[in-house]
Amino acid sequence: MTAASAASTAAPTLDALIQRRIRQDVQSMHAYAIQDSVGMVKLDAMENPHRLPADLQAALGKRLGALALNRYPDDRVNDLRRALATYANMPEGFDIMLGNGSDELISLLAMACDVNADPITGKKPVILAPLPGFVMYAMSATLQGLDFVGVPLTPDFELDETAMLAAIAQRQPAILYLAYPNNPTANLWNADSMARVIAAAGAVGSLVVLDEAYQPFSSRTYLDTIRAQPEQHTHVLLMRTMSKFGLAGVRIGYMVGPKALIAEVDKVRPPYNISVLNYECALFALEHREVFAAQALEIRAQRAMLLEALRQLPAVKVWNSDANMVLIRVPDAQKTFDGLKARGVLVKNVSKMHPLLAQCLRLTVGTAEENSRLLSALNEAL
Numbered sequence: 001m002t003a004a005s006a007a008s009t010a011a012p013t014l015d016a017l018i019q020r021r022i023r024q025d026v027q028s029m030h031a032y033a034i035q036d037s038v039g040m041v042k043l044d045a046m047e048n049p050h051r052l053p054a055d056l057q058a059a060l061g062k063r064l065g066a067l068a069l070n071r072y073p074d075d076r077v078n079d080l081r082r083a084l085a086t087y088a089n090m091p092e093g094f095d096i097m098l099g100n101g102s103d104e105l106i107s108l109l110a111m112a113c114d115v116n117a118d119p120i121t122g123k124k125p126v127i128l129a130p131l132p133g134f135v136m137y138a139m140s141a142t143l144q145g146l147d148f149v150g151v152p153l154t155p156d157f158e159l160d161e162t163a164m165l166a167a168i169a170q171r172q173p174a175i176l177y178l179a180y181p182n183n184p185t186a187n188l189w190n191a192d193s194m195a196r197v198i199a200a201a202g203a204v205g206s207l208v209v210l211d212e213a214y215q216p217f218s219s220r221t222y223l224d225t226i227r228a229q230p231e232q233h234t235h236v237l238l239m240r241t242m243s244k245f246g247l248a249g250v251r252i253g254y255m256v257g258p259k260a261l262i263a264e265v266d267k268v269r270p271p272y273n274i275s276v277l278n279y280e281c282a283l284f285a286l287e288h289r290e291v292f293a294a295q296a297l298e299i300r301a302q303r304a305m306l307l308e309a310l311r312q313l314p315a316v317k318v319w320n321s322d323a324n325m326v327l328i329r330v331p332d333a334q335k336t337f338d339g340l341k342a343r344g345v346l347v348k349n350v351s352k353m354h355p356l357l358a359q360c361l362r363l364t365v366g367t368a369e370e371n372s373r374l375l376s377a378l379n380e381a382l
């Protein structure tokens with residue numbers, strides 16, 4: 001049973017009078033489903049498979065135990081902001097804000113958007129992103145009463161530049177999201193297409209949010225381009241997270257961008273959104289960044305081996321990856337998913353997410369041992 005269905009069996013019906021107080025669109029939504037993974041090889045959520053070494057676990061435990069949990073988070077959160085700005089080599093004139101995961105930053109961005117319809121066309125403001133993409137972009141838009149427009153990628157998961165430029169010109173979005181690399185397709189966009197799309201969005205006054213959640217595993221970062229051409233990127237925000245880095249349980253996302261823009265978005269942030277435990281864990285991790293860098297290197301090596309092994313399977317189509325996940329197409333995704341699950345391996349069946357993902361599964365890159373269990377289970381399940 002998923003966490004969501006456990007919750008729904010606990011609260012089967014809502015009093016009819018109370019129900020009237022809940023938004024209609026929320027009532028017809030499904031809660032984000034988290035798959036039950038107890039006892040499984042967990043390759044469904046792009047988590048780093050490595051834990052902290054035992055000596056660091058002990059040192060962190062001591063540090064967390066000594067914190068003043070009776071106090072609200074204090075100025076130490078600014079130590080983390082500075083440490084992350086240095087870690088990311090933040091450009092001149094930029095500022096940084098933190099979120100309880102980048103999921104929170106995505107919600108806060110939608111919250112900061114003007115919701116008034118255009119006085120001439122009567123159309124609601126729009127958040128735009130290519131599809132298939134990260135589900136939070138659409139969800140944050142809907143929950144704030146904004147429209148979401150998804151522009152399909154090409155069948156090989158590149159940006160459809162013509163369609164993107166047309167949608168930007170026609171809808172003049174409040175925000176354009178580009179995940180770089182994208183989830184669940186794991187690829188980077190063509191650099192020239194991306195530059196033209198970002199420029200077109202700037203020309204109609206859109207914000208562009210570049211979501212680099214998978215930066216630890218990526219061969220490129222757009223921050224290099226922003227740093228080289230700052231005057232072309234005054235409408236661009238760049239978002240990262242410590243989740244895929246190895247701290248998915250800690251919940252730290254961050255966003256850098258021009259100072260004045262960050263200052264506006266930061267006004268809608270709940271004042272104590274980063275807990276004492278979150279920031280101390282994140283600071284500890286940055287003090288031991290070489291441990292995480294070694295883990296990322298190992299994951300990239302494992303990704304190369306996994307890609308190579310998958311390419312040997314004639315029934316499997318596999319796409320290249322700049323992230324810690326690999327997208328594959330199999331003859332029957334549900335059957336393969338079930339076969340993997342029966343053999344104790346949990347992956348994500350994304351085949352119903354979007355027509356372009358028909359019969360696709362998303363595999364998170366695990367440890368050497370986990371990947372070999374995945375491969376032998378896949379061979380049997382196909």
Ligand SMILES: *Cc1c(COP(=O)(O)O)cnc(C)c1O
Nearest residue numbers: 101102103134183213241243253
């Ligand atoms: C995982 C992911 C995130 C969310 O990360 P959190 O910081 O854990 O909330 C954001 N964007 C993309 C594209 C992701 O895949």
